Amino acid sequence: MTPCMRLYAFLGQALAAEGAAADHNPYYDWIETYAASGFEHLAATLESLLERYAEDRPTVRSAYRRAMQLELAFFGAYAPRDSRSR
Numbered sequence: 865m866t867p868c869m870r871l872y873a874f875l876g877q878a879l880a881a882e883g884a885a886a887d888h889n890p891y892y893d894w895i896e897t898y899a900a901s902g903f904e905h906l907a908a909t910l911e912s913l914l915e916r917y918a919e920d921r922p923t924v925r926s927a928y929r930r931a932m933q934l935e936l937a938f939f940g941a942y943a944p945r946d947s948r949s950r
Contacts, residue, residue: 865910866907866911866931867928867932869906869907870907873898873899875898880899
C-alpha cells in the first residue's frame with residue numbers, strides 16, 4: 865500500500881503544480897484528493913511505519929520495488945502509445 869500512496873501523492877502534487885487541478889478538468893477531484901497535504905501526511909506516516917517495523921532485507925526491498933513497478937504499469941497501460949515508446 866505504501867508504494868501506491870507515495871506514487872499517488874507524487875502524481876497529485878505534480879499535476880496540481882502544473883495547473884491541472886482546474887475545475888473543468890474531469891480529474892479535478894482526483895488531483896485535489898492526492899495533492900492535498902493531508903494525503904501527503906498519510907503517505908509519509910505509512911512510510912514511517914514501514915521504516916520502523918519492516919526489516920531492511922532484500923525481500924522487503926524487492927516487494928516494495930515490485931509494488932511500485934505494478935503501480936507504474938497501471939498508469940502506463942492507459943498512456944497513449946506514442947508516450948510509452950519514448
